[in-house]
Amino acid sequence: MPSRAAVVLAILIAGATAAAVPASADDGRIGIRLLEAPVDRRDDPRARVYVIDHLNPGTKIERRIEVANNAPTPRTIELYPAGAAIEDDAFTIAEDRTANELSEWISLDRPSVDLDPYSRTTVLATVDVPAAAARGERYAVVWAQASAPTGSPGAGNVGVVHRVGIRVYLDVGPGGEPPSSFEIGDLTASRRPDGVPTITADVRNTGERALDLSGSLNLVDGPGAMRAGPYPVTLGTTLAPGTAGQVVVELDARLPDGPWTAELTLASGLLKETSTVTLTLPPPGASTRATAGDGRPFLGWTLVGVAVVALVAAGLHRDRIAARRPRARRASAGVRPAGRTRP
Template sequence: MSRNRGLAAGVLAFLAFASAIVAQAPAAAQDSTPEPVGSVGIRLLEAPVSLQDDPRALAYIIDNLPPGTTITRRIEVSNSSDQEQAISLYPAAASIGDGDGGFEVAEDRTANELTTWMSVEPTDVTLAPNSAAEAVVTIAVPADAPEGEQYAVVWAQTAGAPDATGIQNVSRVGIRTYLSVGPGNGPPADLSIDSVTAERGEDGAPKVVASVTNTGGRALDPSGTVTLSGGPGGIATEPIQGSSGSIAPGQSGQVLFTLDPALPAGPWQAAVSVASGLVNKSTTVDLTFPEQGSTTASTGESGGVPVWVWIVVVAVVVVAAAGAALAVRRRKAD
């Protein structure tokens, strides 16, 4: 189709979060200060040599470290606004929720075990308008650290002056951290595509949902494409992108693809590909979009019609043919 409203699945180098409201002690009234034009950003400048081909490792801090190991990662903090910005740099806790919870960040400077191993230098920088500075993130894994994967975020935070009511606007952007502790290269990443479902949203737009399970030992950030072919009149679509939140080992999630509302119901053949880093799995299914609700796609070659329906149809045809032949013989006998 020429029009595509697929969800973007590109990997982001930073997470943008809306301003948080933090209560402060009441302050004296002051002249209002205009909001700065532009924003503060943060990005990773280096990745492990062994993960240079992994797009996730170019955006996030990802590594597997044996206990007792220390690593550093260079990051860049930038100020694209038209005002000077005072920026605080610090690590804080994160987790991966069950199901579609995705990568979840904790409030403020909440700590977890991983953040106690992390530090950022410098902890505070002041950037002139349209300037940038480097900082170094250090992760020192204790010799008695437990094996397994843990999560955190390296934050760059700005805070405005409190207003007359004592309310202060706080904004932060960050880089995700996925750290696995264990010997060697750590557990491999892997995934499976469990099912593909054709749905139709409340707005009438058709959707394809791929249910994915993390069958490996590392967290995943799945994204992918779906291409429809063999539709009514032989039409086909361009690849449509979709994405999912983070999925922890052993958990499941969904990769959602939203299609053009003008797309016919089908039947279609859907080629689905889901990837996270260097892991890539594909499947091809037959599906038809319902009028409402959802229907699970068939992996057979029957255009999405269950096999038992075809068996019944064939049986009816055979019985009808036999009946017609018997009637012809009786007429000849008469």
């Protein structure tokens, strides 16, 4: 038997918890979810799962949070805030209980709760912004944590720590909330060695709040007027204000190469943008790039061609009319063409 038990940390940054379900072993499962959102964000799906708000310095907010024990044994669940950041296009959590400026502004009305099997309770989280706080957006997590001790059923000699949390996005500054916006750039079609095609889109956060990107891609106008999709965007891309990143969509390996019209729709909360391009899926190991706004290029060239033909035809017609006019004027003035006599 080893002298020290290994410890496994199971982490889930959750916005909502599933309903309590029976467990076959004492696995220590826990859940957490936000119970309320600001009135002006009630239609924002992100604000229903994350704490997202804007506060002036010297003000505070309170949020009710539900904590659940989804295991068949009693649990003591610890509650605490910790720091977070946005790095490499992802919401990144600080190690263990490492604090940052925002997490130090967050307090919970209880440091822990004791829950019976398959039970839940409500705790109150308060975010109190100091009067001297500088302008800017900050990130943190409110954590719920429970441990399955070494030797418990299903754990053996491994101590398992289960941790679930709710993200906090807080912008601080005088006045109203700064704007949120983003732009979709080029799309790149690639095919992995296993034959699975992917679409990668460049995205830039042009606003002043962080974005959590989701969405889907539809393929239309394919060979034989085929349609395919929607294919969901792989989740996990979070962009800080003023930064750029990428989202990826995995397609079906059985799709023909195309050409296709790709319609990508991305959203972050209530924000939504769509990009349409025409592209062909490449062979394995290759990629092709399409610029946003290049959707249906063949139609555009057709319209240009029709316009050019129409202009040329109009010019020829005008030249024919101009060539007839001098003869008509000479005839009306009694001038006869040279070399000809009248009977």
